Amino acid sequence: xxxxxxxxxxxxxxxxxxxxxxxxxxxxxxxxxxxxxxxxxxxxxxxxxxxxxxxxxxxxxxxxxxxxxxxxxxxxxxxxxxxxxxxxxxxxxxxxxxxxxxxxxxxxxxxxxxxxxxxxxxxxxxxxxxxxxxxxxxxxxxxxxxxxxxxxxxxxxxxxxxxxxxxxxxxxxxxxxxxxxxxxxxxxxxxxxxxxxxxxxxxxxxxxxxxxxxxxxxxxxxxxxxxxxxxxxxxxxxxxxxxxxxxxxxxxxxxxxxxxxxxxxxxxxxxxxxxxxxxxxxxxxxxxxxxxxxxxxxxxxxxxxxxxxxxx
Amino acid sequence: xxxxxxxxxxxxxxxxxxxxxxxxxxxxxxxxxxxxxxxxxxxxxxxxxxxxxxxxxxxxxxxxxxxxxxxxxxxxxxxxxxxxxxxxxxxxxxxxxxxxxxxxxxxxxxxxxxxxxxxx
Numbered sequence: 001x002x003x004x005x006x007x008x009x010x011x012x013x014x015x016x017x018x019x020x021x022x023x024x025x026x027x028x029x030x031x032x033x034x035x036x037x038x039x040x041x042x043x044x045x046x047x048x049x050x051x052x053x054x055x056x057x058x059x060x061x062x063x064x065x066x067x068x069x070x071x072x073x074x075x076x077x078x079x080x081x082x083x084x085x086x087x088x089x090x091x092x093x094x095x096x097x098x099x100x101x102x103x104x105x106x107x108x109x110x111x112x113x114x115x116x117x118x119x120x121x122x123x124x125x126x127x128x129x130x131x132x133x134x135x136x137x138x139x140x141x142x143x144x145x146x147x148x149x150x151x152x153x154x155x156x157x158x159x160x161x162x163x164x165x166x167x168x169x170x171x172x173x174x175x176x177x178x179x180x181x182x183x184x185x186x187x188x189x190x191x192x193x194x195x196x197x198x199x200x201x202x203x204x205x206x207x208x209x210x211x212x213x214x215x216x217x218x219x220x221x222x223x224x225x226x227x228x229x230x231x232x233x234x235x236x237x238x239x240x241x242x243x244x245x246x247x248x249x250x251x252x253x254x255x256x257x258x259x260x261x262x263x264x265x266x267x268x269x270x271x272x273x274x275x276x277x278x279x280x281x282x283x284x285x286x287x288x289x290x291x292x293x294x295x296x297x298x299x300x301x302x303x304x305x306x307x308x309x310x311x312x
Numbered sequence: 313x314x315x316x317x318x319x320x321x322x323x324x325x326x327x328x329x330x331x332x333x334x335x336x337x338x339x340x341x342x343x344x345x346x347x348x349x350x351x352x353x354x355x356x357x358x359x360x361x362x363x364x365x366x367x368x369x370x371x372x373x374x375x376x377x378x379x380x381x382x383x384x385x386x387x388x389x390x391x392x393x394x395x396x397x398x399x400x401x402x403x404x405x406x407x408x409x410x411x412x413x414x415x416x417x418x419x420x421x422x423x424x425x426x427x428x429x430x431x432x
Contacts, residue, residue: 028411029411057411060411082411085410085411085412086408086409086410087408087409087410088408088409089354089383089406089407089408089409090373090374090406092409093376110411111409111410111411112409112410112412113407113408113409113410114410115331115333115405115407116331117330117331120330120356121330121331121354122354122376122379122381122383122404123409125381126376126379129378129379142412143412182331215412217411
């Protein structure tokens with residue numbers, strides 16, 4: 001997969017890192033455990049919306065698949081918080097708390113409320129709480145760009161790793177949500193591949209076995225997978241340190257100036273909006289790209305250098 | 313522009329309601345509409361017992377003491393009265409999270425396998 005090559009996860013596999021002994025929690029629509037690609041993956045699941053853990057929407061099956069490609073020996077726990085595309089805040093917090101009690105190391109949340117916040121809302125508070133308990137949390141920035149201040153919750157949570165989406169040329173995708181947060185903090189924290197991402201399709205969508213997605217939801221598991229590999233290498237590193245490692249080691253990413261072909265707005269309007277955004281001197285480029293595009297190999301090197309310094 | 317909006321918003325009551333869209337929605341209701349409207353809200357407080365004494369514990373749907381949040385169902389007028397309770401920091405709208413995915417293509421073709429042999 002181009003996306004896994006681009007974030008340089010194979011460099012960590014060559015060091016023997018596969019996510020072994022790392023527990024990864026995934027909150028969302030459930031999982032299709034019958035997909036043939038999950039035969040050799042350690043996956044457990046629970047549901048807070050009834051006994052059935054199956055994925056009727058087609059979201060977290062693909063996300064789980066991406067994480068299992070990057071960290072193939074991680075112990076994955078899928079928390080089903082919803083049977084439709086929508087999830088209440090109460091269910092989300094319930095899932096996060098159960099995952100915390102199960103001692104997960106990393107949590108993936110590819111769900112969002114699009115209303116911009118200052119990161120003091122209940123979902124952001126829960127994500128910060130997980131992080132304060134040592135858990136690394138990767139969350140989707142959302143797809144409400146290109147306007148600024150379009151990161152909602154939990155993307156606005158201060159301690160989360162908030163992930164925007166980029167393409168194979170390191171351009172941030174047109175509609176990836178932009179910062180800053182309502183209280184002026186930089187978000188997203190980084191971008192990861194989120195365009196034309198192929199992933200497993202669950203049974204209800206399985207007219208084909210795989211589906212190609214374009215969404216920050218599918219950029220997020222790239223960060224989650226890398227966090228799992230780094231956690232295996234440095235089991236004592238807290239979520240906050242792992243986040244620091246990701247942010248300190250990104251490759252440069254660029255804001256896209258190409259028109260979004262998939263959008264229905266007239267070409268002239270789209271180009272004008274993009275030029276306005278690009279040339280406005282008040283806009284900080286980090287509101288679009290964060291620290292840049294995820295690089296697993298450099299993050300490992302950063303941890304290697306800084307963790308050995310702190311232990312000596 | 314932003315300053316103008318902030319000035320406009322400052323004129324509205326319900327300063328503790330968040331986000332602004334929720335505050336505007338409640339502020340636009342008449343007193344009669346406020347009385348009949350039932351609202352689910354997340355109240356942030358540093359003193360949960362004092363809050364429950366003020367609003368009545370029957371209104372509690374769930375309490376999250378580790379987050380300093382209480383999930384309540386209140387009438388619009390009770391919601392408006394939260395402004396006057398000193399232990400209330402903010403009251404957030406109960407909004408749904410969603411999974412926003414755009415499917416680009418379907419295929420039976422497996423992508424190139426990665427890390428072969430490393431699976432369990």
